[in-house]
Amino acid sequence: MANFKNFCGSRDHTISRRGFFSAAAAGAAAFADMTRLDLLGSSALAGEMKKQQKRVILLWLAGGASQLETWDPKPGAATGGPFRSIQTAVPGVHITELMPKMAARMNHTLAIRSLNTRNGDHGSGAKLMMRGRKDEANVKFPDLGAVIAKEMGRADSKVPDYVTFYTQTEGRTMAPGDAGFLGSRYGPMELTTNNQPDNIKRLDGITELDHQQRADLRDLLSKQFAQGRASPTLGSQNEAYQRVRGLMASDKLFDVSQEPDRIRDKYGRGQFGEQVLIARRLVEAGVPFVRVARAWWDSHGQNFETHQEMVPELDQVMSALIDDLKDRGLLEHTMIITLAEFGRTPAINPSLGRDHFGNAWSCSLTGPGIKPGAYGKTDATGNKVIEGETDAAKLFATIYSALGINPHKNYYLGSRPIPLVEPGTEAIKEVLA
Amino acid sequence: MRWSRLALVLPLTLGSALPAAELLPPERPVPEVIDHYIDAKLRSANNTPAAQADDYTLIRRLTLDLVGRIPTPAETRAFVESKDPKRREQLVDRLMASPAFVRHQAAQFEAMLAGPNTRGNSGGLREYLVRALGENRTWDQIFRELLLPDENDAKKKGAVEFLRSRVTDTDRVTNDVSVAFFGVNVSCAQCHDHPLVTDWKQDHFYGMKSFFARTFDNGGFVAEREYGLVRFKPTKGPERQAKMMFLTGATVEAQGMKEPTKEEEKKDREKFEQLKKEKKPPPPPSFSARAKLVEVALQSKESEFFSRSIVNRLWHRFLGYGLVMPLDQMHSENKPSHPELLAWLARDVAAHKYDLRPTIRGIVLSQAYSRSSKWIAETVPGPTLFAVGRLKALTPMQMATSLKIATSDPKTFEDLKPEELEKKLEGLESSARGFASNFAQPTDDFQIGVGEALLFSNNDKVAREFLAEGNDKLLSRAKALGDTAKAVELIVRSVLSRPPTAEEQATLVEYIDRRGDRPVEAYRQVIWALVSGSEFRFNY
Numbered sequence A: 001m002a003n004f005k006n007f008c009g010s011r012d013h014t015i016s017r018r019g020f021f022s023a024a025a026a027g028a029a030a031f032a033d034m035t036r037l038d039l040l041g042s043s044a045l046a047g048e049m050k051k052q053q054k055r056v057i058l059l060w061l062a063g064g065a066s067q068l069e070t071w072d073p074k075p076g077a078a079t080g081g082p083f084r085s086i087q088t089a090v091p092g093v094h095i096t097e098l099m100p101k102m103a104a105r106m107n108h109t110l111a112i113r114s115l116n117t118r119n120g121d122h123g124s125g126a127k128l129m130m131r132g133r134k135d136e137a138n139v140k141f142p143d144l145g146a147v148i149a150k151e152m153g154r155a156d157s158k159v160p161d162y163v164t165f166y167t168q169t170e171g172r173t174m175a176p177g178d179a180g181f182l183g184s185r186y187g188p189m190e191l192t193t194n195n196q197p198d199n200i201k202r203l204d205g206i207t208e209l210d211h212q213q214r215a216d217l218r219d220l221l222s223k224q225f226a227q228g229r230a231s232p233t234l235g236s237q238n239e240a241y242q243r244v245r246g247l248m249a250s251d252k253l254f255d256v257s258q259e260p261d262r263i264r265d266k267y268g269r270g271q272f273g274e275q276v277l278i279a280r281r282l283v284e285a286g287v288p289f290v291r292v293a294r295a296w297w298d299s300h301g302q303n304f305e306t307h308q309e310m311v312p313e314l315d316q317v318m319s320a321l322i323d324d325l326k327d328r329g330l331l332e333h334t335m336i337i338t339l340a341e342f343g344r345t346p347a348i349n350p351s352l353g354r355d356h357f358g359n360a361w362s363c364s365l366t367g368p369g370i371k372p373g374a375y376g377k378t379d380a381t382g383n384k385v386i387e388g389e390t391d392a393a394k395l396f397a398t399i400y401s402a403l404g405i406n407p408h409k410n411y412y413l414g415s416r417p418i419p420l421v422e423p424g425t426e427a428i429k430e431v432l433a
Numbered sequence B: 001m002r003w004s005r006l007a008l009v010l011p012l013t014l015g016s017a018l019p020a021a022e023l024l025p026p027e028r029p030v031p032e033v034i035d036h037y038i039d040a041k042l043r044s045a046n047n048t049p050a051a052q053a054d055d056y057t058l059i060r061r062l063t064l065d066l067v068g069r070i071p072t073p074a075e076t077r078a079f080v081e082s083k084d085p086k087r088r089e090q091l092v093d094r095l096m097a098s099p100a101f102v103r104h105q106a107a108q109f110e111a112m113l114a115g116p117n118t119r120g121n122s123g124g125l126r127e128y129l130v131r132a133l134g135e136n137r138t139w140d141q142i143f144r145e146l147l148l149p150d151e152n153d154a155k156k157k158g159a160v161e162f163l164r165s166r167v168t169d170t171d172r173v174t175n176d177v178s179v180a181f182f183g184v185n186v187s188c189a190q191c192h193d194h195p196l197v198t199d200w201k202q203d204h205f206y207g208m209k210s211f212f213a214r215t216f217d218n219g220g221f222v223a224e225r226e227y228g229l230v231r232f233k234p235t236k237g238p239e240r241q242a243k244m245m246f247l248t249g250a251t252v253e254a255q256g257m258k259e260p261t262k263e264e265e266k267k268d269r270e271k272f273e274q275l276k277k278e279k280k281p282p283p284p285p286s287f288s289a290r291a292k293l294v295e296v297a298l299q300s301k302e303s304e305f306f307s308r309s310i311v312n313r314l315w316h317r318f319l320g321y322g323l324v325m326p327l328d329q330m331h332s333e334n335k336p337s338h339p340e341l342l343a344w345l346a347r348d349v350a351a352h353k354y355d356l357r358p359t360i361r362g363i364v365l366s367q368a369y370s371r372s373s374k375w376i377a378e379t380v381p382g383p384t385l386f387a388v389g390r391l392k393a394l395t396p397m398q399m400a401t402s403l404k405i406a407t408s409d410p411k412t413f414e415d416l417k418p419e420e421l422e423k424k425l426e427g428l429e430s431s432a433r434g435f436a437s438n439f440a441q442p443t444d445d446f447q448i449g450v451g452e453a454l455l456f457s458n459n460d461k462v463a464r465e466f467l468a469e470g471n472d473k474l475l476s477r478a479k480a481l482g483d484t485a486k487a488v489e490l491i492v493r494s495v496l497s498r499p500p501t502a503e504e505q506a507t508l509v510e511y512i513d514r515r516g517d518r519p520v521e522a523y524r525q526v527i528w529a530l531v532s533g534s535e536f537r538f539n540y
Helices: A002-006 A017-025 A028-036 A043-052 A100-104 A122-131 A144-152 A208-226 A232-254 A261-267 A271-284 A303-327 A392-402 B003-009 B030-044 B055-067 B073-081 B087-097 B099-114 B123-134 B139-147 B170-182 B202-210 B262-277 B289-298 B304-319 B339-351 B357-364 B396-406 B418-436 B450-458 B460-466 B474-481 B484-496 B502-513 B519-531
Strands: A055-062 A085-087 A094-096 A109-115 A162-165 A189-191 A289-295 A334-339 A361-366 A373-375 A385-387 A410-413 A416-419 B215-218 B221-224
Touching: A055 A144, A055 A271, A055 A303, A085 A100, A100 A303, A109 A385, A109 A392, A122 A144, A122 A392, A144 A162, A144 A289, A144 A392, A162 A271, A208 A232, A208 B502, A208 B519, A232 A271, A232 B450, A261 A271, A261 A303, A271 A289, A271 A303, A289 A303, A303 A334, A334 A392, A361 A392, B030 B339, B030 B357, B055 B073, B055 B087, B055 B099, B055 B357, B073 B484, B087 B099, B087 B357, B099 B123, B099 B170, B099 B396, B099 B418, B123 B139, B139 B289, B139 B304, B170 B202, B170 B289, B170 B304, B215 B262, B221 B262, B289 B304, B304 B339, B304 B357, B339 B357, B396 B418, B396 B460, B396 B519, B474 B484, B474 B519, B484 B502, B484 B519, B502 B519
Parallel strands: A055 A289, A055 A334, A109 A373, A162 A189, A162 A289
Antiparallel strands: A085 A094, A109 A361, A334 A361, A410 A416, B215 B221
């Protein structure tokens, strides 16, 4: 806090990493104030952010959105469906007419049209696309959120490291957030019933002061116990308790009514829009990773009605998020990913649906480290990747590289080195800025 | 497979096979042997170990380790005040005779079999383990029953869950069995010869896999075919057929192992389809590859893997660190910290025909087990010296059951016959099972997440279950005493299983006295600060 108070507002101050972090750690409210003070305009600070504080918002299109009705339309093909495609802000790149707002913002976004993940199963597909690899017999891998929490989070953070919204029930148990071998320190704070996390509000039975003082008492007793007893587990427990007050103070971050109507209207008043707006509030306060799941795209029947309803919502919410992040100077630090467990078959079934399809589908990356436009190609019917084939490992290597994380970095499970991505995998060089 | 290659693979050793003559004689008591070897290494490292833990710490440690809960204040008092020179042995024997010992060991083995990175519980498997351990079935018998489950035998009910939950993934079965029973993680050798360990070739992975390749899921039943070969593509050379081969390199020739004709295969499939329709467990094949694995793994030359692994796991469970670490890397390039001790204990457990009780009893009666976890001097000795006690985070069930006991009125455990007390504690344990699911199973690099801290801080279930007033609650008893100093002593003895230090006593009395207008709140907050604190969270 002292650092923050001493900060006079001059853009020429050199902001040390420690100084910046303790300022940021002064809490969500302080961070919000800082953005109002236009601290992010400070080049020194922006530099620190670039190196240290990338964040990710994952829009999880649960159930599997259709690539043909989003990023890789095939108008006129037998498999193309009824929707047209439109020109985007990137010359030569067309996306579905259901996403006019994103078309206008395509200069920020990369569509990867050449995913071949060979998995058409909700459960194992979701795990694969959350983790970038398949679990081994005895290794449960951390998912993207846990890795980002570990890489970008801070030990003393007053905000959660990894938040996931999944309020709809369809598919929820199939795509849980999971820290795997990284352990619960990096596990997600999961919101499944409403937009407020569990156990973040003080119970009525205890006053604010008593709540604080009993925590101080706990701390005092625990410190006595810790004397002469060094243990990482013990350290993690005390660290966890030290974060409680900060997290409780972050409850306002989850309160969408703190935002002006003008902003709320841009995101829309639906649940998905509100949660994505909360996600923006969270990353603004320093949360490294937020997933917002939108279910249920599993359009085995009536694929076109489903997408006619859901794609425009995605278009509105995603474009509002891009504008909002840009206005706040956060877009260059925040990656937005749209991803699902798989795409949908080009073939249209007798119920006018599209089925599960993992062999040629799309996702999108927006934000830092990425060259906008489109990457990869599918054939004329959309059945096959013909250029730039990308599997889950390659996608994750690309995401990590764009965020400045070395994808070949090792974690250790006992004595065994475990690289972040499957060995032998390289990022898609062409799309890295 | 070419024999020349196999010859290169052989002989697979554990790197530390010692001639039996060099070990201490088998009849020496286990605790003596343990301390002999541990002390010898401490001397050679010029290290003086931590003092023995005090009596309060010792009874808490033994009670948590053996029956999965903290002691009641009355149990603690009785132990500490006893003048009997044999009181530690008596305590250990009393705890090990308790049904709670069986339940706690079952829970520990269940977590071990599930593996470090899996979640969820398998009620059926626990039920089986409670029964098997309750009847004092030996570890080799449990191994046999888990690998060769008989769904028609009521006594083995639940044993099938170990295989059933893995059967659709043969690689996983192969590795999980190797890890759980032989202390060997062969998954590295799946795609290539192990990069670090010359012991482990792809032949070992696929050799082990061959024992399970015929096992499959038949409509929810674990079934095994008469045939089935594993072929693999080595990193060098042409694709080849794997031999059923144990980790030592010992191979099994399958009599009449001939791949079936199309016709035979069709008939076989129909047979299993029919059984599936009738919802009947399939009969075992005339030649069972899985049965062969059990046979080979337990034969005298090969059983060293089996006996060393279980001994290492038990040591790790009680000392918080294995003689070989990690537990699934027992190979020649990862030497034990105390090779003779591991060899002696392995020989001993095999000599007891894999009855684990003498090993467990011996470990917990050793001086190495009962050292203080506090290290005052500057440089903390490395964990392989076992010079100082290690903190072990409580398991979910230890935590939840202990919370129940800690926050109960201590009077409710007094004036009961031993069997009544046993029942009462069992009741608390069952009622704790739901709350236990809030905690994660500790692993070697266990990290406690903020979710747990938020749970204790703000969850109304914590408030209702542990911090409420009520007839049988600690809070009400503390309030009824009407004396702050006495109440503080009662609370600390109940929650931390020891009397408060003078400093703690003063701090807590002051905390309560400052809240003279709301004494119940004050007591509640003190109980909270203790149950959420570090001391309670660990077996130290």
